[in-house]
Amino acid sequence: MLDFAHTTKEHDETRQGEALLIENNVSKGNGRKLYIESYGCQMNFSDSEIVASILLETGFETTKNYQEADVVFINTCSIRENAEQRVRNRLKEFEFAKKSNPGMIVGVLGCMAERLKAKFLEEEKLVDVVVGPDAYRDLPNLISQVDDGNRSVNVLLSREETYADISPVRLNSNGITAFISIMRGCDNMCSFCVVPFTRGRERSRDAASIVKEAHDLFNSGYREVTLLGQNVDSYKYTAPTIEGQEASTPVNFANLLALVAEVNPLLRVRFSTSHPKDITDEVLHTMASYDNICKYIHLPVQSGNSRVLELMNRTYDRDWYINRIDAINRIIPGCGISTDIITGFCTETEEEHQDTVSMMDYVKYDYAFMFAYSERPGTLAAKRYADDIPEEIKKSRLTEIVAKQRAHSFERLQQFVGKNQRVLIEGFSKRSDKDFAGRNDQNAMAIFPVDERYQAGDYVTVMIESCTSATLLGKIVD
Structure with a gap:
């Protein structure tokens, strides 16, 4: 899993360039070799497992060497501008490899697919296939189109697709920890974020399929699962009503946590990511009630200033966030808390930056992902606000919070020494x-x-x- 550590490296840089490979090569006869490389958030790594499962069912084998692969996929992230440049550079390496392997198919999956499909396919001709996060079932067909001499693309978003019926192939697995995707998409419209445009509207996966996946993992020797979603606290699933039967009771995230925790007391349960506007006392009390639900919450603050939070369209203010932190500490004493922080957002003043610093002092986060603001095309912030904070000021503020977090991380870890x-x-x-x-x-x-x-x-x-x-x-x- 992605480690939440004090770092200036963005989600899209974490484990950058590390190939996700299937340990037990499975073949159903076509002999073609698959290589997948994944960048970005945990959801991207989970999606790569879905892609591998779909293609293994059609007979692909896997390889650890992209130079001998018949199909090379890079699963992308659009969170930061420099991530896109790294992907482009990597695609040029794949393009060079194609000279000695002319039949190689190169494809881009994930969050860059929609925004950069024209550039990748037509302008730069770096790829043969472009596939969005909701179109992975179409991969066998898209690969066939390329085999016939065409470039192919499917970036259609869905309001229903959750891949609930697909059993993911565990990639690069240690056999102990695994991801379970519980929902897809996002209904929040944070002004700096591209996710609602690249992953579509929010939809929750069938609760029974999630619990079954957890059971299967435990029976296969796994001892920890991480429930994944852009905003897990807004998870809500109601089973379709069958004629002649009473309507089923909706399952919210607190209910789901309990269901997964009850799979087995030896199965640890984690989750990511929570949204400050949605995390409830019910979720916190559920965490406190089960020993095997880990006492750790990733709660992105982004800024400690209410005006900046409003510009970010985070839909909470400083006081609300502090209220949620106080609730965590009250209901789950000693709970680990990590966060995301953006410095130098549009119009942010030095005084507002210091509100973020003071929030860090109030919470004393265990870990943090820290970024200087990077404008992303198509986002609300790019349309509404000027990216007007000079780069040197962004970097200076980032340096300050990184130093602050390093001190807090050390302080938080010291509490365990001697115990x-x-x-x-x-x-x-x-x-x-x-x-x-x-x-x-x-x-x-x-x-x-x-x-x-x-x-x-x-x-x-x-x-x-x-x-x-x-x-x-x-x-x-x-």
């Missing part, structure tokens, strides 16, 4: 196979020496001996 923490072993540390890595309830990463009595998927008690600003360090205790 025992229940940690789910996810695998070996990235740096050494002599150390395990896993997270505690508040989503803090812990590194500790390997104990041969345990393996990935086991819960262990770790005595935290020290910490950095990003990591807990300790040892397993009985």
Whole structure:
């Protein structure tokens, strides 16, 4: 999963260039090889798993080397301008590879598809196929069109598509943690954001299919699931009424959390992302009621100033956000909280920037994604407001909040030093196979020496001996 850590790297840069690959190659006979590379938010990684499942059903195999692939897909993100340039540069690398593999098909999936389809297909001729987030079922047909010598595109958005019936292939999986997409699209119209235009209107997935997926994952050895949505707190599903039967009771997000938590007490449940206008006390009380619902919430603030929040069309103000933070701390003492922050939004003054700094001091976030504002074409902000904050001021403000968050992250991790923490072993540390890595309830990463009595998927008690600003360090205790 994407780590919420103090960083200036945007969602679209996280794990940049890392190929998502299927561990167990499956073949149904056509012998064509598939390579998928995914950038951006957790939803993009989840979508890549759906794409892989669809194409495996039509007989594709997978490869870790794009140069030998018959079909290369890059799943894109439009959150930041520099992400688009990185994707374009990557496509040029794929274009070069096609010279030695003329039959290679290169395609763009995801959020860039609608906005840049003409450039990618016609002006720059970098790709053969462009597919939006709601059109992945059409991929076999689109690939066939390219086989016949045509470029193909489908970026139609849907009000119904949730891919609820597709069992995702777990890509690049550690076999312990997995994503479950519970909804698609977004009905919020934050003025800086392209998601409503690239992913369409909000729709919730059948609750029964979500619970079944969680059951299947647990029975396959997974011990943690993350429920995904652009705004999980607005999840609401009502099963269609069958003639002669009473109408079913709507399932809201608090209900869904409880249903997934009850799959098994050994299955940890996380979720992302919450919206401050929608997160309810009911959700918080549900979290507090189940030991296996992790005590961690990602609650984007974006700005600590009410006027700027209004320009952003966030539909809450500073006082409302503080009220939600106070509720979290009251109902779930010790809950981990992370956030997103944008500096240098249109017309933001230095005093308003300091309101964001003071919000950080009030909350003391565990982690944060921090960005300098980047105008995105087609958004409400691009249409209504001048991007009038000089780049040097944006960068100066960003530097200030990054330093502030680094100090807060270290302070928040220090609270665990000298204490025992229940940690789910996810695998070996990235740096050494002599150390395990896993997270505690508040989503803090812990590194500790390997104990041969345990393996990935086991819960262990770790005595935290020290910490950095990003990591807990300790040892397993009985």
